[in-house]
Amino acid sequence: MKKSDKHQKILNAAIKVFGQKGFFNARISDIAKEADVADGTIYLYFNNKYDILLTLFEEEIGKLITEIRAAISQKSDQREMLYIFALHHLRLVIEKKELAEVLQMELRQSGESIKEYRRTKFADYVNIISEIIRTGQENNIFRRDLKPGIIKRAFFGALDEMSRLWILNPSHKYTVEESAEAISDIFLNGIVAD
Amino acid sequence: MKKSDKHQKILNAAIKVFGQKGFFNARISDIAKEADVADGTIYLYFNNKYDILLTLFEEEIGKLITEIRAAISQKSDQREMLYIFALHHLRLVIEKKELAEVLQMELRQSGESIKEYRRTKFADYVNIISEIIRTGQENNIFRRDLKPGIIKRAFFGALDEMSRLWILNPSHKYTVEESAEAISDIFLNGIVAD
DNA sequence: AGCATAAATGAATAGGTATTCATTTGATAT
DNA sequence: ATATCAAATGAATACCTATTCATTTATGCT
The missing domain is CATH 1.10.357.10 (Tetracycline Repressor, domain 2)
Incomplete structure (x- = not known):
């Protein structure tokens, strides 16, 4: 993983959060927090929540x-x-x-x-x-x-x-x-x- | 089924709607419409959406x-x-x-x-x-x-x-x-x- | 250092929908 | 017929959160 590969960082966070709460109960802000990134940043790498999945x-x-x-x-x-x-x-x-x-x-x-x-x-x-x-x-x-x-x-x-x-x-x-x-x-x- | 067993009517509607859309994508109003009942009526028979499930x-x-x-x-x-x-x-x-x-x-x-x-x-x-x-x-x-x-x-x-x-x-x-x-x-x- | 461009931020927006509740409708008894 | 109680209604509320975007911060180049 590169110095700061946000794409993968977000994906790993999403795996964790989706795994714990399920897709529908997971909030974007949960994933953002877990990835140590701002909410908005996620939308620089993915089109929407479903796209992450x-x-x-x-x-x-x-x-x-x-x-x-x-x-x-x-x-x-x-x-x-x-x-x-x-x-x-x-x-x-x-x-x-x-x-x-x-x-x-x-x-x-x-x-x-x-x-x-x-x-x-x-x-x-x-x-x-x-x-x-x-x-x-x-x-x-x-x-x-x-x-x-x-x-x-x-x-x-x-x-x-x-x-x-x-x-x-x-x-x-x-x-x-x-x-x-x-x-x-x-x-x-x-x-x-x- | 009695003349108007709302409990079962709502449950049958829920089976249909949940089956088609999944729990999270199903709206209470979908179930109500399918059961031919007002939205509020559902809450006379069930505590909340999850209770229906x-x-x-x-x-x-x-x-x-x-x-x-x-x-x-x-x-x-x-x-x-x-x-x-x-x-x-x-x-x-x-x-x-x-x-x-x-x-x-x-x-x-x-x-x-x-x-x-x-x-x-x-x-x-x-x-x-x-x-x-x-x-x-x-x-x-x-x-x-x-x-x-x-x-x-x-x-x-x-x-x-x-x-x-x-x-x-x-x-x-x-x-x-x-x-x-x-x-x-x-x-x-x-x-x-x- | 100074400029230009890209990346990141997070507060504000916008849309959706579960739930409530004041009101209406229906049923039963006298 | 009318009073009483229960059942049903559905518009209004209240909350939640995905997404946006004006602003800030970092990066790279000369």
């Missing part, structure tokens, strides 16, 4: 995609890849708590513009899962009678719900590794006893 | 729990119970679209009061799943090395994410039955090929 999505999910793709490319077995995805996703919740809260909440918000947005950038992130599944099916590692699209949803949903638990109740009994392990185990092998 | 939760999730318990009690095999849960949950999204949207969105909203609330009423709903799992484990139908709490989260999360897809994109390729079938299949048997 969109930019935040754009940039932070972008980083996330890059990171997770890099981690996955280290593995050759699609079963391991699923575990790695789970691990990274859950780590985010621990390491960037506020960002995770923002994504959790605002991803569900109503409003046409954000719905549209989800269809592009956020979808890219989740589609990493279906790519893994498809490749696994081609390699005969995964059952071919299940649609990758449904597995993708189910798997992401499982992780996301686990995140919600942690955000709500920060004292988690299980480690990130245990949880990632348990969830990928359930998906790979099922819960029925042999 | 809470009441809505209380009453609608209550109904949901009753319904789903009744359906599950018809079955004796825990594997079938899981399928039935999935089926009912997904049906909700089709049959009561607006309510599903409200639950989806507002469940993730920030704010202490709603977080506290979730810990009680909403938890009861999700705990139906862990009850099924625990019983299944006692009957040696399900693996005993997996924690019911984690399975519960994963299963609910999977269903919830599927709901989100449908809410966002109402033209679903799969029927409710197919989807409930696919998701319970994944959880019961896993995705790894034999």
Whole structure:
């Protein structure tokens, strides 16, 4: 971060404030104070309050995609890849708590513009899962009678719900590794006893 | 519904308006218009805007729990119970679209009061799943090395994410039955090929 | 140093909407 | 019919906060 990169400073403040209060309850003045900047200054870097949220999505999910793709490319077995995805996703919740809260909440918000947005950038992130599944099916590692699209949803949903638990109740009994392990185990092998 | 049960009329209107616009973007006057009632009348039945949301939760999730318990009690095999849960949950999204949207969105909203609330009423709903799992484990139908709490989260999360897809994109390729079938299949048997 | 340009400030504005309450309307009983 | 009480109304209030913009402060150049 440069000597005084206001753009990033404001964005970091916004992550914190949106994460704590939610988009609608967050005041511009809260963000300004957190960023140690005047209210008006924010409008030199962003068009309006909503623009801060969109930019935040754009940039932070972008980083996330890059990171997770890099981690996955280290593995050759699609079963391991699923575990790695789970691990990274859950780590985010621990390491960037506020960002995770923002994504959790605002991803569900109503409003046409954000719905549209989800269809592009956020979808890219989740589609990493279906790519893994498809490749696994081609390699005969995964059952071919299940649609990758449904597995993708189910798997992401499982992780996301686990995140919600942690955000709500920060004292988690299980480690990130245990949880990632348990969830990928359930998906790979099922819960029925042999 | 009685000749003029304003309480329920307002609640139904709120479900519709909150579902369409989200809690924060919904105006009291929108709800009033939808309920065919004066703005002030709403305050004879509810303390404030937020109270409408809470009441809505209380009453609608209550109904949901009753319904789903009744359906599950018809079955004796825990594997079938899981399928039935999935089926009912997904049906909700089709049959009561607006309510599903409200639950989806507002469940993730920030704010202490709603977080506290979730810990009680909403938890009861999700705990139906862990009850099924625990019983299944006692009957040696399900693996005993997996924690019911984690399975519960994963299963609910999977269903919830599927709901989100449908809410966002109402033209679903799969029927409710197919989807409930696919998701319970994944959880019961896993995705790894034999 | 002196000038020009850019960046930052924060008090004032402007618009929105939850909530109130004086008044009207409707219902019930005598 | 009229008095009494409850229910409903909706315009006015009161508050809140995103955004603007005239002014101030910092930066860089000769």
